[in-house]
Amino acid sequence: MNIEEQVELLMQGTEYGDEDTKKAMTAELRARLAEGRPLRVYCGYDPTSTDLHLGHTISMRKLRQFQDLGHEVTFLIGSYTALVGDPSDKNKARPILTEAQVAENAKTYSDQAFRVLDKEKTQVRYNGEWLSELSLLDLIRLGQNFTVQQFLARENFAKRLEKGEAIYLHETFYALMQGYDAVAMQTDVQVGGSDQLFNIIVAGRKLQEALGQKPLVGIITGILPGTDGALRMSKSTGNIVPINTGAEDMFGKLMSIPDFAMGKYMRLVTRWSPGEIDGIEKELSEGKAHPRDVKMRLAQEIVAIFYGEADAVSARETFVKMFQQKEIPDEMPEFQLQSGQTVLEVILATKLAASKSDARRLFDQRGVRLDGETIERGDTPFPHPGVLQVGKRKFLRVK
Numbered sequence: 001m002n003i004e005e006q007v008e009l010l011m012q013g014t015e016y017g018d019e020d021t022k023k024a025m026t027a028e029l030r031a032r033l034a035e036g037r038p039l040r041v042y043c044g045y046d047p048t049s050t051d052l053h054l055g056h057t058i059s060m061r062k063l064r065q066f067q068d069l070g071h072e073v074t075f076l077i078g079s080y081t082a083l084v085g086d087p088s089d090k091n092k093a094r095p096i097l098t099e100a101q102v103a104e105n106a107k108t109y110s111d112q113a114f115r116v117l118d119k120e121k122t123q124v125r126y127n128g129e130w131l132s133e134l135s136l137l138d139l140i141r142l143g144q145n146f147t148v149q150q151f152l153a154r155e156n157f158a159k160r161l162e163k164g165e166a167i168y169l170h171e172t173f174y175a176l177m178q179g180y181d182a183v184a185m186q187t188d189v190q191v192g193g194s195d196q197l198f199n200i201i202v203a204g205r206k207l208q209e210a211l212g213q214k215p216l217v218g219i220i221t222g223i224l225p226g227t228d229g230a231l232r233m234s235k236s237t238g239n240i241v242p243i244n245t246g247a248e249d250m251f252g253k254l255m256s257i258p259d260f261a262m263g264k265y266m267r268l269v270t271r272w273s274p275g276e277i278d279g280i281e282k283e284l285s286e287g288k289a290h291p292r293d294v295k296m297r298l299a300q301e302i303v304a305i306f307y308g309e310a311d312a313v314s315a316r317e318t319f320v321k322m323f324q325q326k327e328i329p330d331e332m333p334e335f336q337l338q339s340g341q342t343v344l345e346v347i348l349a350t351k352l353a354a355s356k357s358d359a360r361r362l363f364d365q366r367g368v369r370l371d372g373e374t375i376e377r378g379d380t381p382f383p384h385p386g387v388l389q390v391g392k393r394k395f396l397r398v399k
């Protein structure tokens with residue numbers, strides 16, 4: 001690729017909140033690439049839980065693009081920042097984790113990341129290497145580069161302040177710590193989601209400049225919506241696509257996303273180039289391609305990233321066999337969904353399980369599916385109308 005093609009690929013799926021910032025970062029990226037050397041690129045991941053979902057991999061996909069173009073990539077595990085908790089996308093302070101909890105969660109992070117990243121080309125580091133060495137005086141001197149007003153102007157802090165909700169002092173330390181990560185690694189490029197805009201564009205660049213380094217280029221990726229197509233992918237809302245799931249299960253979950261969300265998934269999760277995506281969307285808009293067929297192609301591409309091409313093809317064939325070739329019964333009971341009903345309530349109301357304990361056992365055994373997608377929890381609101389399968393032989397058309 002020439003430099004312009006590289007810039008187009010690396011800026012694909014980015015969101016900065018305003019066009020001027022995007023133009024500035026694009027110009028700075030172009031200038032760095034023109035230097036003709038491998039750039040030092042990183043993204044940090046706080047091990048606040050043990051499992052990653054598809055939303056976590058957006059920045060990894062961007063790191064992989066940099067790897068494929070010959071740049072030096074660091075997968076940074078936030079062993080120290082996780083002890084503070086990132087307030088960027090929260091409307092309240094995160095619970096403080098212990099060092100033991102962080103260490104346990106971090107064990108599986110890099111292994112899961114290597115489903116996207118090239119293991120041989122990835123450096124794994126922990127920010128406790130340098131953050132644990134900072135003294136109280138060091139932290140104060142870092143803080144001298146910022147004003148309280150800058151933090152209070154952040155959207156989530158401003159909303160909490162307006163509502164009279166607490167903003168704790170330690171929450172402001174997080175941006176300083178993340179900014180210092182960039183300094184410690186003499187970073188050229190930092191990748192992160194749009195919830196990290198302040199930490200990267202303000203804190204990281206400002207600290208680098210204050211400490212005599214050239215400020216980094218921030219590659220700010222969009223946030224992946226969950227399977228509902230609307231809310232951010234999150235365990236708490238039950239709309240996730242786990243990456244430690246089976247190929248068939250992942251394929252089924254991806255087939256449940258709304259048509260309007262496909263563009264986001266194409267740009268944020270696939271290996272497709274900007275030109276390929278433009279071509280697919282043109283076919284859709286002109287009626288030359290059916291949304292269902294495009295979604296199947298999209299699901300196969302994403303599953304192949306994590307499970308390989310053979311398993312992705314097999315998952316597609318299984319899905320087609322069950323849902324396009326009608327291996328579900330033509331006739332089945334119907335149920336009119338009521339507002340707010342949970343999956344468990346629907347199962348009990350229609351006697352698809354004899355008791356709550358029987359229903360919970362089915363969930364534990366991954367035996368509850370909606371349109372082929374495994375539903376892992378019964379206490380979540382019923383996702384959408386469709387064919388509910390409980391066990392191997394019980395089907396219900398929910399309207």
